[in-house]
Amino acid sequence: MNKAVTIIVQLIGLYFLYWVGTAIQKVLHLFIPGSVIGLVLLFALLSLKLVSEQWVQKGAGFMITHLPFFFIPATVGIISYAYIFKGKGILLIGIGMFSTALVMGLSGAVAQKMTRRMERFYE
Amino acid sequence: MNDFIIGLTVIVSTILIYWGSVTFYKKCRHIYTAPIILSTVVTIVVLLIFQIPYETYMIGGQWIDHLLGPAVVGLAYPLYQYRDMLKKMLLPVVTGTFIGAVVGITSGLFLSKWAGFSELIINSIVPKSVTTPVAMAIADTSGGAMPLAAVFVMIAGIGGVLIHPFVWRYFRLNHYIGRGVGMGSASHAIGTATSMERDDLEGSISTIAMVLSAVFVSIIAPGLTVLLL
Numbered sequence: 614m615n616k617a618v619t620i621i622v623q624l625i626g627l628y629f630l631y632w633v634g635t636a637i638q639k640v641l642h643l644f645i646p647g648s649v650i651g652l653v654l655l656f657a658l659l660s661l662k663l664v665s666e667q668w669v670q671k672g673a674g675f676m677i678t679h680l681p682f683f684f685i686p687a688t689v690g691i692i693s694y695a696y697i698f699k700g701k702g703i704l705l706i707g708i709g710m711f712s713t714a715l716v717m718g719l720s721g722a723v724a725q726k727m728t729r730r731m732e733r734f735y736e
Numbered sequence: 737m738n739d740f741i742i743g744l745t746v747i748v749s750t751i752l753i754y755w756g757s758v759t760f761y762k763k764c765r766h767i768y769t770a771p772i773i774l775s776t777v778v779t780i781v782v783l784l785i786f787q788i789p790y791e792t793y794m795i796g797g798q799w800i801d802h803l804l805g806p807a808v809v810g811l812a813y814p815l816y817q818y819r820d821m822l823k824k825m826l827l828p829v830v831t832g833t834f835i836g837a838v839v840g841i842t843s844g845l846f847l848s849k850w851a852g853f854s855e856l857i858i859n860s861i862v863p864k865s866v867t868t869p870v871a872m873a874i875a876d877t878s879g880g881a882m883p884l885a886a887v888f889v890m891i892a893g894i895g896g897v898l899i900h901p902f903v904w905r906y907f908r909l910n911h912y913i914g915r916g917v918g919m920g921s922a923s924h925a926i927g928t929a930t931s932m933e934r935d936d937l938e939g940s941i942s943t944i945a946m947v948l949s950a951v952f953v954s955i956i957a958p959g960l961t962v963l964l965l
Contacts, residue, residue: 619938622819624803624806624830626965627806627807627809627810628805628806630806631806631808631809631810632803633959634809635805636840641788641902644877644878644954644955644958644959645954645955646808646873646874646876646877646954647805647873648804648805648806648807648808648809648869648870649808649870649873649921649950649951649954650850651805651808651809651812652808652809652811652812652815652885652947652951653804653807653824653951654811654812654813654875654895655809655810655812655813656815656816657773659813659816659817660766660816661796661899664803666813666816667758668878669813670811670813671959672810672827673810673811673812673813673814674813675757675804675810676803676806676807676810676954677756677807677810679812680807680867680907681754681770681771681772681775682751682754683799683800683801683803683807684751684772684804684869684872684886685750685753685754685775685776685779685799685800685802685869685888686750686793686794686797686801686885687778687799687801687804687868687872687882688772688776688868688886688887688890688896689783689790689797689883689887690790690882690883690886691776691780691794691883691884691886691887692780692784692790692884693790694881694884694887695858697857697884697925698877701851702853705848705853705857705861705888706850706891706893706895708847708851709844709864709888709891709895710859710860710890710891710899711843711847712753712839712840712844712861712864712865712892712931713840713891713892713896713899713922713923714849714863714865714899714902714903714922715839715840715893716836716839716840716845716865716894716918716920716921716922717836717896717899717900717903717905717907717919717921717922717923717927718783718903718906718909718918719835719836719839719907720809720833720839720917720918720922721832721835721903721904721909721914721915721917721919721921722832722835722898722908722909722914722918722947723828723831723917724828724831724832724917724918725827725828725832725909725910725911725912725913725914726828727827727831727832728825728828728913728914731779731827731828
């Protein structure tokens, strides 16, 4: 029971940061989602030691472990968009896969090349 | 009062379906039985059998939706946990992930524009390489459809896991940094989970890449879309 209370209190804290992030987005008319601003904010607070790791550990850990649960309603929404994948729409699956392969290959290749160069430099 | 009962029923059933999917996945580990896929399919089948409209389902579903924002904020925690590794490998990981973000946005945009799809679809496919809640938020602010964005995220996640052995061979990715950056940049949480099962180091790099990618894509997607569309 104690653990549940801790998680709920920490979730309220995360919700508060999300709310602050959304407020910043609205005030500054940013295109970055409020949730991502909240993420950067929390990372800054943790790095500056203004927020202790223990204050978010259980709540954030709980949310990340059960992340799939929170987007079930969103993915179920495909029910309203199934028609898009009919006929020519089937192409979209191919486009998605091909673009994914490009992202994976190029981002990985660049990171790997730079790492190798750094490793050689330090040796 | 009626709405309250419908909402509560939806939330309780979603928890049960999710719990059932997780239990099943523990026994039968396969990418096609990942909890998010199983839960979604089961929920859709239930809605179709009982002829429940999506709007009715969302009376309860919106409450779960509300928690997506705080869940994204929580991703700061693993990023902070791996900060030492991030510091050491900052340049390759940041550069690789940034290139992945640009490649993902531009290739998705140009290919779907070429094929003649509508702006609603293009704006939904653009953020596909980042984790679902962030992709949905980006699609929402740029004129895409949130559920559609979630579907493209699933295509990038599951597709990436299915094709990664070929991509690794073709691009000669054999270092855990290259592999981790590739998996996290292209296939977000689904790719990260796959990396984590194989190797802790590769999994941590993938976690970092996934979070960085979410930040990069949400910063550059709106501008690039306006510029290129």
